[in-house]
Amino acid sequence: MPKGPQDSIKAISKGFAKHNYVCSNQIATAVYLANELDKPILIEGPPGVGKTELANTAALHYKKELLRLQCYEGLDETKALYEWRYGKQLLYTQILKEQMQEVLDGAKGLKESLSRLMSFEDIFFSEDFLESRPLLQALTSDKGNVLLIDEVDKSDEEFEALLLEILSEFQVSIPELGIRKAQVKPLVILTSNNSREIGDALKRRCLHLYIPFPDASLEREIIQARVPEINENLKIQLVSFVQGLRDLDLKKLPAISETIDWARTLILLNAKELNEDLAKETLNVLLKHQQDVEVVQKEIPSLIKTSIH
């Protein structure tokens, strides 16, 4: 059905909300454009703001399979793209030795044997011996899928270079088999925590989406979607408490995922309202460093005061 971009974007927002992912306009626009232009999205932002979750939700929304490639140092093409099954190849050569004899039976001289061998196709380097890894899988599937390349900043620069061909042309060249081009272009989502600067070449090929910590109203919406059993009062207090925490000088600021965890914890404890003791006891759900806990302990009374009103 012909629709304007605004409508499509709204539809994406709604669709995502159905899967309990509350997204800002910016995020929905990014997904819309990625689909329209067949461009990958590079998502940056502090940990725990829902970067990976976006890919999961996109897969659910478009009803496509999610292929996930977790990056780490030393990840290379044999793990990410494809590999020949060496063991199988070795085994098959042993088994096929006798057949070889038959083929070569009666051949005179090296030249003839060789030409007889050459007349067979290259069976050992064919699809049967090819082990495809997530990147190749994403390109070869005929239904299309969502490819999540998680924490691309953790990988080596060489790997980044490998991604360039795949992301701009949606194809890979396998020397033995030729070029494999995607029939249905996958929706590609890359995430990065900025532990190292991503190369300009890669950035250039992507839509760049930065997801910051959400503001209070958006965070309340998210909590509502994720933890629907929470009561209104507690939700408001809890969000404003976390928002207050983010203004402090902490080693690791609590992200949305921590807020959600905390909300679940509080419900488990049957809390109807936030108070000092409760906050003190459950602080370790929000904060992941002992130093941070110590800093916040002192601030709790004032934080509680502001968040209750």
Place this chain on the structure above:
Amino acid sequence: MERVLADFVKTLRNANVQVSPAETLDAMEVIQNIGYEDRELLKNTLSLTLPKTPEEKEKFESCFEDFFQEKVSSQIDTYEEKEKQEQIDTNFDKNELISNFLEGSSNDLDLQISKAGEEVEIREIKYFTQRSVFSRKILEAMGVSEIEEYLSRLNLDKTEEPSEEEKMLRSQLANLREKVSNYVQQQFLLHGDVSGEQLREQVFKSMNMGQIDRSYLNEVHSLVRKMAKKLANMHSRRKKNFRRGKLDIRKTIQDNWVNQGVLFNLRWSYKKIDKPKIIVVCDVSGSVGAYARFMLMFLFSLTEVVSKIRAFVFSSNLGEITEDFKTNTLENAIEGALSKYGGGSTDYSSALSDLVSICIDEIDKKTTVVILGDARNNFGPDKAELLKLVKDRAKQVYWLNPEGTYRWNTGDSVMNTYSAYCTKVFECGTLTQLERVIGTLLKTAI
């Protein structure tokens, strides 16, 4: 339509947001998809395609607000009107073209200008002061001087009213001049260093570090950080294949496939990123203090690549400042070190003996020792044998001297004595030199 975007991209570039032509094309494609009508949508989409770091996004935000102040569509209208206006203008020109040289249509003229522009390599334009030079060059290349000469001869002959032809020619010439200067201005915006930042950086890099004014310290600091980052990127990926550890079966079989599966070459699965250990000793006496500041700035911006760095400063007695740098901001730490230890008269012998007594045990075959100083010892004893001791234990000893080579060994400088016990001696007066030295250091330190 495209002009709006092109102008906006120009604005972004001036605000130091790096936008490549390919990204501009992307943005154009996007706009064709979504149109200019919805301002919010436009902002969201452009912010996805043009700026690529959080800092750039912030700059983009303010640029967008400034640029698209009113309703976007009304802005587009004015642009279109402008374009129409220009078309009318050029049509008008066409009728007026009569002189020999200016016979071609205005399109031809534009073409000629851009051809001449290529001839004089307008792409090389960097600074706005070059605009007039380039305009003149283009006019020359188009053969304007002949017309000017012809005109001046006409003037000599006639003292009365100028003829119709002369008037026409003059107005055409003025027109041409304006066109050329517009063209040059446009090219400058495209290729030039509009904000002047590159120029400033160049000057800082080649200036003697001792003479950089303190008020520029912040800018120089960010420059140093940029240079250090470049170096860090170049060297952070140096890996060493370990000769022991876990056997990488997969790789081993793969590599030995050619040997009929006989495992000749073993492959190990561990790779290790090697980081050098560095000990820096900086002279912070009056004459060299300014250099020490930049040296320390540089080194401590490199912590990504350098695993262990210990920094000492001295005028006479040696003091360690490593901790200060870890707990304090870079600026404060440097200031603190300079005020605490700086300013005295230099005594290399006591500094060296302090160095030996404090950390000779830590100096091993992986350690690089860097000494920054002018080797001016106030005619005291040099105790070069201590430096020899350090050199024997360390992987290498570098001496960086901020003075020009011609001044070494003059007066109380004992550079020659010390250089005998150094792996390498560098002259290191400007940031560019410093960058080169530290590049060498990182290359050889592993």
